[in-house]
Amino acid sequence: MPQIIIATKHQKGHLIAPLLAPLGYEVDETDAFDTDSLGTFSGEIARTCTPEQAAYIKAKQACQNSDAEFGLGSEGSFTSGPYFGLITHNTEILCLYQRSTNTAIYAQASGAFAPHGLTIDEHTTSETVAQTCSQFKNQHWILSLPNALEKGLNLTQLQARLNHHKPLTGQITPDLRAMYSPQRQAMIVNATKDLIRRLNAKCPECGTANFVIKKALPGLLCAQCTLPTKQIKTYISHCEHCQFSLSEPSKHTEGDPTYCQLCNP
Ligand SMILES: [Zn+2]
Ligand SMILES: [Zn+2]
Structure with missing residues (x-):
């Protein structure tokens, strides 16, 4: 059974392990690496890298401190907005690093964070x-x-x-x-579900995971004036391993005039 080591001081393993077990992964926690050295929410240690970079460093470190094939890093961030700064927004990022291929898969979930003091x-x-x-x-x-x-x-x-x-x-x-925020725990579970979606999405050419939509191209023609709109016309799935790409048209055949620059400026 492939082993995933998660670096955490905050008991994230038990949130993630039950979800990845059906895919055949065994998830174990390590506290060998002080994840707080990359920054703390309460501000004693400032964060200097992006959440993606922090998650990657944690994942790679977890791998290097063990003999596991996979390392998992988790990083949460909180911003005010997008609604006039009144609502706090929580984004949770997971990075799954694979030792033998030196590659990483990023998954994420985000949404409003209600708790306030x-x-x-x-x-x-x-x-x-x-x-x-x-x-x-x-x-x-x-x-x-x-x-x-x-x-x-x-x-x-x-x-x-x-x-x-x-x-x-x-x-x-x-x-x-x-471990002190149930609402954050729920967001980490959602990010784990995104990771599962990516692990299950295999490239039809080479079988590598994370064959998901990576690009969405606008240009759907307006139903009323027939000019191109900013609405999505084509979705492109891409494999980073063999570079295979697959284009799929949007399920809509015409653009909604409500969102047309010309018909509804
Ligand atoms: Zn139009
Ligand atoms: Zn491929």
Whole structure:
């Protein structure tokens, strides 16, 4: 059974292993490599590489620190937007590195991330904290005070620490580490499903995995004015191993005038 080693300090293995087992992979965790050295969410260590690069480094390191054929790296990122910065957006990237071929497959999932905390002031009580934080079941929290930083707190622990410190100022924010955030765990599961889709998509010429749509070309002709629109006309699947490409037309034969630059500018 091919072995995949995942480098994580945050217990991601048990999320991913059951999904990859039916494909014949055994997933084991290693903490031999300090994944936090590539950056932490709470900002003690700044991230200097892209999430893709971080996932690749973790995957390759996991492989090199073992004799496994595959290494898996996982990297999450959080940005504000795209809706006027009000909603936090979470992207989870997985990189599966294969030792014998020195190749990598990237998978990803992204979506809105609901958990948010609150600013502490003189009106903050146990009840107001519970009102905000209990909306996000099993999410853990970071308490940032002028003279203290406490992480990985569940709601009960958070309330106990607030009773202890009785702060008049400070911040409560979601702890974004995977084992402390059920919503992030769900996104990692979605990224794993994307990885499975890619592993199952074999090139018809050489049998290599990740034969999926890599390019979408616009140009569907408008149903009303018959000019080319920005709507997708052709999808191209491509194999990085043998360079075989397959073009498939969109299931739509005509462009919707609603999205036509000319008919609906
Ligand atoms: Zn048109
Ligand atoms: Zn191929």
